Amino acid sequence: MCGIVGYVGSRRLVPVVLGGLKRLEYRGYDSAGIVFLQDGKLEKYRSEGKLQNLEKHMEDALSAPSHIGLGHTRWATHGAPTTANAHPHSDCTGELVVVHNGIIENYHSLRNELIEKGHTFASETDTEVLAHLIEEYLDDDLRAAVTKALTRVEGSYALGVLWTGMPDTLIAARNHSPLVLGIHEEEGGFMASDIPPLLPYTDQVIFLDDEELAVLKADSHTIYSLKTGKEVGKEVKTISWNAAMAEKGGYRHFMLKEIYEQPQAIIDTVSGRINPETGSVDLPEMNLSDDDLQNIDRIFLVACGTSWHAALVAKYWIERWAGIPVEVDIASEFRYRKLLINERVLTVAISQSGETADTLAGIRLAKDLGSKIVTICNVVGSTMTREAHGTVYTHAGPEIGVASTKAFTSQLAALFLFTLFLAERKGTMAQDQRLLLGKELIHLAKVIEEILPSLQEEIKELIEKFYDSRDFLFVGRGLNFPIALEGALKLKEISYIHAEGYASGELKHGPIALIDKDMPIVGLTPKDAVYQKSISNVEEIKARQGRLILIGTEGDGQLKTITDDILYLPEVHEELNPILYTIPAQLLAYEIAYRRGCDVDQPRNLAKSVTVE
């Protein structure tokens, strides 16, 4: 939801900020802008549409001798995605500029108040009130003016501010929207909404917390509490990701690269966490004592989108193997319902980014009600990991494609480990079973690695018959029902084909009415405990002339009697089928979207990290 980059230091400004915005474009891509200070004047460039429009517009500015400035890539909340609404936004003098990610909830009343005081507005955005509000309080101390202005603001912000009156200083501030500083002794200071823009320059970062403000200069950074005005000591963290991890590495799209990175992501998530001799699972960052665990009588899993699908799979695993009742909630629903949560409930937030606004709000509520909070998260130091009692990190590396792929399968791997961990501590799973399942998980990564290239080729051919369909259904049972939901989500978000996922047994209760000779239906039919039931369901579809694509177990001849369009997958332990069956669903969506000429990595209307409600 909007990406911010700021830099002050010895490098030329424009390439640093443009490069940084490219690495943040997944956060929003409907318009973009850059501002820099040169010869005491602010030079502002803004363009509608994708970043490449701004890039073209800035060709002559690439070598501008400027060393301080800000950039922004937008996902519109208030005001259409036009150049006038693109950030940076200025005050009335044009000498102060602001970039912002978040929502100023009381912007309407502030705007009216400022108009009455004589300010003139040039955009429809909520952000512009910030520029005028700071102007209102500004004499010669920018920090004091920003601090005062922010006491008037309700809502969320990550903010970058630059003023000609303090030409060596950037101000950064945060409340409920992510912002991280990058520090390099010789090259200066960086700010960004996420880590990738910092990776080419530094691995030393400081995560701002809510209600903090940073004064950033080329050779110093000082962080203050917005509440007390006092300086706060912050830990500088070292990031283990590197710049190459945020590049396409020869693949056509980030999404495809990330699909292919899944075997490694699973191995990295699992390694060092299962003892190969005893099958014992160690998750030390989770910070749960044996007493905490004995105390738990219910688990709430809270997440959004794809991460919610991971939660749905985990419910089957945890209830079956650890015997603990699990409730799964969409975070935007969870946060507004009556929560029957107390200190005997463990709340687990699942989030790739660790910044999703609804999930974050959910864990704050659960924490207030006495629940212990654990996150399953991919981004070290993200807000959720800082607010939770503990974390199980997925080690998927940066995920740039808007459609979540490797983050999902590594969430599943982490949740599987979490299940084994609970089962071990609760004594609900025999050691040999744990050892077997641990080994099977590692084996699965190898299986996926082996099948990926040929599966992609098969799918490329298969989709020729289906890519121009208007609708799609995905059906699965048991552990694979959430994968049907995930397959449908992947397809709709990147190809814009209307797609729905259903539990196979639900078809008869309504959706079967949709089936005719034009409707493609992807049926997940592995040889598992509910295989015969699934087959009966797809037979019912066949009887109504649905165009079935079955994904099933190698050697299963029965599938050939139902349809010609089959993708066979190797047999793995059936508990792990949800991870394996995700792979063809992702590739199907990817190939169809590519065949339809869609922008796979940056689908319309979406942004990777949803940091507003």
Ligand code: AGP
């Ligand atoms: C899925 O492809 C989407 N990117 C989206 O549903 C995503 O999973 C959701 O917004 C949650 O994000 P999070 O995991 O970062 O919290």
